[in-house]
Amino acid sequence: MPTTRLRPVATEAPRILSLRSVTVVVDEDLARLYGVTTGQLNQALKRNRRRFPKDFAFQLTVAECRILKSQSVISSGGHGGRRSRPWAFTEHGAIMAASLLNTPLAIQMSVFVVRAFVRLREWAAPHRALASKLDALEQRVSGHDDELDRILATLRRLIAPPAGPRRAIGFSSAPARPVARLGAAQRPPRP
Numbered sequence: 001m002p003t004t005r006l007r008p009v010a011t012e013a014p015r016i017l018s019l020r021s022v023t024v025v026v027d028e029d030l031a032r033l034y035g036v037t038t039g040q041l042n043q044a045l046k047r048n049r050r051r052f053p054k055d056f057a058f059q060l061t062v063a064e065c066r067i068l069k070s071q072s073v074i075s076s077g078g079h080g081g082r083r084s085r086p087w088a089f090t091e092h093g094a095i096m097a098a099s100l101l102n103t104p105l106a107i108q109m110s111v112f113v114v115r116a117f118v119r120l121r122e123w124a125a126p127h128r129a130l131a132s133k134l135d136a137l138e139q140r141v142s143g144h145d146d147e148l149d150r151i152l153a154t155l156r157r158l159i160a161p162p163a164g165p166r167r168a169i170g171f172s173s174a175p176a177r178p179v180a181r182l183g184a185a186q187r188p189p190r191p
Contacts, residue, residue: 015029016117019064022088022090024088024089025088026086034101034103034105035109044101045057051096052096057089057090059087061085065085068086
C-alpha cells in the first residue's frame, strides 16, 4: 500500500486580516496553505455555495480590493493578475473549504488554520478589554470638556484686568467740597 507523502506544514501562519469586523483569510492565501490553486478553491466554493453562508465566506467589495491591493495583500488586476474579486473565508469557512477539498494537506492545514485563529483570539482578548476600558473612560470624560471650558472661562475673567478706569481706594488729599447748609426758612417744620 503506497503511502501518501505530505508536504511539510507551512511554518508561517496564514495572513489573517480583519474585514467588516470579522477575521478572515483571503482565498489566495488559503489556497496556498491547502496546496491547491486559487481557481480550484473558488470552484469548490461556487459548486457548494450552500455550504458557505455569508458568515463563512464573502466576496470582497471593489473598495476592499483597492485597500488590499495598496497593502500588497492581493495581486493587481493588470498583467495577468486577478480578474475577479477575491473571497474572504472566516474560520468556519476555512474548515468547510478543507472538508470540500478533502486532500491530506488540506485536512492537515485546516487544523493549522484553526490554531492560528485561536491564537489570534487569545492575543486579541486583552487588547479588546483594554479598548473597552478606554471607551468607557472616554465616555466618562467626554462630558468634562464643557465643564472645564466654563471653569477656564471664569478663571480668565477673574484674572483679566478690569476694562474701565479703576476707582481709588482710601482717602483722597483733594479739598473737600463745601456742604450746603439749609437755612431756617428752608428747614421743614418739626412735628
